[in-house]
Amino acid sequence: MKRYDIIVIGTGGGAKLVSPPSKLGYKVAVIEKETPGGTCLNRGCIPSKMLIYPAEILSLAKNSKKFQITFPDTPKIDFKTLVERISKTVDEESASVLPAYARNPNIDYIQGTASFVSDKVIRVNGEELTAERIFIAAGARPSIPNIPGLEGTPYMTSREALRKTDLPKSLIVVGGGFIALELGFAYSSFGSDVTFLVRSRMLRNEDGDVVDEFEKVFSKEQKVLLHTNIQKIEYNDNRFYLDVTVDGKETRLESESLLVATGIRPNTDGLALSNTTIQTDKNGYIQVNEYLETTASGVYALGDIIGKYFYRHSVNFEGEFLFRTLYQEKKKSPIVYPPVPHAVFTHPQVARVGKTEEQLKAEGFDFISAKNPYSASATGMARLSDSGFIKILVEKKSRKVLGAHAIGDEASNVIHLFILLMTMGGTVDDLLKMIFIHPALPEIARNAARKANEILRSN
Template identity: 50%
Template sequence: MVVKKYDVLVIGSGGGSKLSTPAGFIGLKAAIIEKGKFGGTCLNRGCIPSKMLIHPANVAHSIREAGKYDISTGVKSVNFEKILRRINRETDGDSRGITKWYDQNNNPTYYKGHARFVSDKVVEVNGTKMTAKRIFIATGARPNIPPIEGLKGTPYMTSTEALRARKLPKKLLVIGGGYIACELGHAYGALGADVHLIVRGETLLRKEDSEIQKEFVRKFSKDYNVHFLQKTMKVAYDKKKKKFTLSLEHKKSGKKKTITGDALLVATGVKPNTDDLGLDTTKIKTGKRGFVKVNRYMETSVKGVYALGDCVGNYMFRHSVNFEGDFLFKSLYLDKKRKKIKYPPMPHAVFSNPEVAGVGMTEDELIAKGKIKGKDYVIGLNTYKSSAMGMARIPDHGFVKLIFNKKNRKLIGAHIIGEEASDMIHQAIYAMTYGATVEKLLQMIYIHPALPEIFRNACRKALDEF
């Protein structure tokens, strides 16, 4: 059989499009393989549709809290089906538009189907074999489903189904305590569902700074029900009543209980889409959890085969795979020189309520490394309510926590919980990227009264600790 040859072959149309599209623009013979909808996780079942659902949920939440401003109002009704149909129509339309573009352009060549390696540098899709000077694996990840007794075969939801649902359940059970559970739990809850999170651990968002975790749990638990230290032993589904029943066991006391709901969302992390790529026919290595192993050049154990994004797992964000894709294209095809990837400070955000954002080291990570507060690092923390804008917004939560290196006085970590945290964090991202000291951050003029003054006040408090 004839093996088609390309300069660039990309598997996956999410972050992979950062390579396939510009490769075609500069005249390289390129191809892209996609088995599902164009746009990857972010556009079709991740960050974009979830934020399109969370925004109206935030509006509903704000309406319910209007009483603190002495405004009498309420949410009369929520047309959940119409909200979801609008979201799906928009994202599906964008995906179709990308597909149409690829269909109308001969370069890159678009192959719709499932890609499998048949040898180190030969990939097969729909019976067609192809190779390339460089192959890029960008297959992303999918929801991880835990082996809970009785779960398989029931109509449970993952984030994928939750973002395409048509009916708002009266009572939603959520297994998980990470960002997906907290974001979608808030979205469904703010729109009217009675939400219950079933969490194995003692906190939510366990990767956040511990002070952020504590504040998040305090506020989130006021709005939604959280069951900590609960192990889900069994799932039962009554087809007639259309009800889920979870059998739970407390991880410390051993006390057992059951909880029943109209819908079940499983949000227990993700797993890489590498188990069905035929990697066993190659020398491409993966780790225990299936993530592709790459070196500092983003190259796998097979020369000329690269991997990026969620299937690698260095970072699990769309903005991180965008950075990786841009880096690979620039170094390999514009500069034409292999370079080791060097990530700038990598930010993240959790679009729940409260909203959370962070970049750099947490205090917990510093303590784990043996660093001592006051000797190795200093902290400046300022609450939202202790600000001019706080007087206007009357917040019942929120703060900015900044961590500075004691020796060189540079910002090394920033953690924010509160309104517009995902916007507020950008000042810290810029500061860390360009090595700003606490003095430099205080030289600029901050608009009064605006939320970034909370950041400034945290800098002032940190300065007092040097």
């Protein structure tokens, strides 16, 4: 049996526990069943944003007439070359991981599927390994709904949609979360006739005001069917046929392609955790304590597979925490998450940090809500903004921001003002001490803070 100081399962967020400790002299084995880099690099956030950015350019061009600028109604798009460029870039980045590991004598890279023999013993490619500490960062994969007729058809998940080189004339997207909306938006911008089928509402976990605004704005540009139930799916003569109930009315839809993006499931089912004392919840996510340690001593888990946050920036934070506490400080301390933000890269963009208004009400907070539209700003005037806003939720007593929400142009950038403010425990007053560049988008955030200050003073 081979013995290591560290075994890491997964080369996405798990990479934070490979090279850094190896440079301190620890012997590390890293196991990967697919291509190095994990979901984000190979089939997630990086290639999707490389696809979405050109789609944003097309979306801006589509609405250019209000600025007295006219482009051809049908732009020329070399979709095949675009996707090939993205795939080539991603593949080259992934391929660069192995040479770096190979140059490090303290790292053994193992291509294969890891399965547990016991708490501290892993079998891969017929060989058994053990280590003082094991880190599980095996991620998650698309969850496929049990829809009659779906199995066996050539439907796409996000994995296939990011590598498809022929643009379908028509596409049905099943799902109302960020993956469905981002990829569907991109395909629509490139020229596919896209229809979104959403079981309840789009982005239903966002703040209620944001959901309302998003549905209103997004539905002006896209075909969206809310409150849908898919009865069955057929695939004949290279066409998909979906029998759907929309608000109680039955209809049949047809398309060339089908994208299913209805959530994810953890990759715990292939790890043979039944051979260990590692416990999972009812959905298969690994249970960890405040130190990210599983119920098996010396075995840790991080990232999507623990079901807490599903972002590359959050697993990076978790990996850096584990490296720091276990190998730099060598002092056991609990993980304390700062405010964890996220964004949805559609048109309009959506970004958030902290709580929603609905969450604060349910948890009994005494707070006020202040909202400022994009149009009520100088840069909003320049952009002829007719939608979008920034909303902040402020605790009355402390005047601290408990949640911030942005929907509109560059929302993913503007929200960083509030990420820093909340991370530092700042107040509305701290935000108003700043001098803001005029005219720039963050002035919308300042205006929301001014409104919040007025409301707080009147209470």
